[in-house]
Structures are given as structure tokens and as C-alpha cells.
Amino acid sequence: MQEALEDEYFAAKLIFSDEATFHLSGKVNRHNVRLWGTENSRAIVALERDSPKRNVFCAISQTKLYGPFFFCEKTVTGTSYLDxxxxxxxxxLAADSGDFVFQQDGAPPHWNINLRRYLNNELRHRWIGRVGEDGVALFTWPPRSPDLTPCDFFLWGYIKDRVYVAxxxxxxxELRERIDAAVMTIDRMMLQNVWNELDYHLDVCRVTQGAHIEHL
Known part of the structure; x- marks a missing residue:
């Protein structure tokens, strides 16, 4: 990936994507946020059970953010994701440029057989993700890599910091309105800075040979 990103034309084609869950209670999705401490705080935090929520999708390029897209379903499935x-x-993406490379992580909805067939047919050697035996992706994506995508190390934390304020x-x-408003504050300069940060995250992963990284 680092070698590919040395080509500015490839960097301009790359589209990262991800989903996040926003609970009305303020509960944070553990898959999008990591908290590290030097010792066990032994604290108990009470959370509302079955708090109303919205599942949100965004995609991010070097110069543009696509979204947010709000899923109607309580749980994102392979079918709703493909739709x-x-x-x-x-x-x-096609309206901006038909020549793009699409990245997704290994979440269960992304492993849907119909979805993988669609990506193999429509984006042959132009998608990045979890790949089966018959996959024709450009790259495979590490199965546990929350610090490698701009959506995880920047986007969701940035939005949640602005949504969950007293x-x-x-x-x-109102939750949806706050998410929309937070997304609108992300400009082209911020995205360029995030893209510069991406290379640093990839380099840390390379130097540690994919080992566990507590913080960056």
C-alpha cells in the first residue's frame, strides 16, 4: 500500500469506507474507538440498554467525503450494504471519476457472497478488502486494522466529539442532524492532512511488522 501511494495518481483514486453506530445514549461503538490506560481503572459505567441508534456509512477520498448515509435497518446486512x-x-463515485479504487474492511456484511461477486465483476482488481479464494481484489486488507483507515483514526472520533456534547x-x-452538521465541517484541507497522516500509520504498521500497537 505504501508503494502504491507513492504514485499520486493512485492516491487520488483511493476511497476508504466504513460504518459506525451512533447511540442516542452516547454509548461508543468499541469497534471504532480504542481507549488505552497504563492500569485498570476498575470503574463501572452504566449504559442504557437498547438505546435508540443509527447506523451510519461514510466514504473518504483525498479531497472529498461521501456521506453520511443512514441505514434504515437496525442492523446492517450484506443485502442492505450492497444496495x-x-x-x-x-x-x-462514478459521477466524479469512473476510475476509483474502493476499500472496505472485513466486517460481516462485507463478506456477503453476492457483494463479493458484485465487486469482483464490477471492480475487478479495483477493490481492497477481505478476499475469498475466488477474489480478484487489488490488495487484501488486514483483518484487524482499526488504526489504518482514515475513517477509524480520524473521521468517527472527530464526528462523535461534536455529536456527543452536552x-x-x-x-x-436530533442525533442525525448533529451528525450531518459535524460532517459539514470537514473541508478539503483537513482531508489532505488526514491523507498525510495515513502514510505515518502505514509506516508504523510496517516497522512493527503488523504487531500490536497501543497508540500512535
Missing amino acids: MLQLWLFPK PLPRTVV
Whole structure:
């Protein structure tokens, strides 16, 4: 990936993507946020059970953020994810440039057989992700790599810092409005800085040979 990103034309084609869950109660999705400490705090935090939530998708390029897209379903499935790609994201990407490289992580909805067939047919050697025996991806993606995508190391933390401020949103509609407003504050200069940070994250992973990294 680092070698490929040395080509500025490849960097301009690359689209990272991810989903995150926003709970009305302020509960943070453990898959998008990592908290590190030198010792066990032994603290107990009470959280509302089955708090209303919205599942949100975004994609990010070197110069543009696509989204947010709000899934109607309580749980993102392979079918709903594929529908979103076909009907919402890929038409937007094609309108900007038909020559793009799409990245996704190894989340269960992304492993749907129909989805992988679609990516193999429509984006042959132009997608990055978890690959099966018959996959024709450009690269495979590490199965546990939350610090390698701009969505994880920048986007979701940035948005949640602006959504979950006192007083917390009282309704799902207000939650969605705050997410929209937070996304609107991300400009082209911020995205360029994030892209520069990406190379650093990749380099740390390379130097440690993929070992566990507590913080960057």
C-alpha cells in the first residue's frame, strides 16, 4: 500500500469506507474507538440498554467525503450494504471519476457472497478488502486494522466529539442532524492532512511488522 501511494495518481483514486453506530445514549461503538490506560481503572459505567441508534456509512477520498448515509435497518446486512453501494455510493463515485479504487474492511456484511461477486465483476482488481479464494481484489486488507483507515483514526472520533456534547441529543432526529452538521465541517484541507497522516500509520504498521500497537 505504501508503494502504491507513492504514485499520486493512485492516491487520488483511493476511497476508504466504513460504518459506525451512533447511540442516542452516547454509548461508543468499541469497534471504532480504542481507549488505552497504563492500569485498570476498575470503574463501572452504566449504559442504557437498547438505546435508540443509527447506523451510519461514510466514504473518504483525498479531497472529498461521501456521506453520511443512514441505514434504515437496525442492523446492517450484506443485502442492505450492497444496495447502498449500488444505489448510492458507486453512482456518486462514478459521477466524479469512473476510475476509483474502493476499500472496505472485513466486517460481516462485507463478506456477503453476492457483494463479493458484485465487486469482483464490477471492480475487478479495483477493490481492497477481505478476499475469498475466488477474489480478484487489488490488495487484501488486514483483518484487524482499526488504526489504518482514515475513517477509524480520524473521521468517527472527530464526528462523535461534536455529536456527543452536552446536552446530549434527545431524539434520533436530533442525533442525525448533529451528525450531518459535524460532517459539514470537514473541508478539503483537513482531508489532505488526514491523507498525510495515513502514510505515518502505514509506516508504523510496517516497522512493527503488523504487531500490536497501543497508540500512535
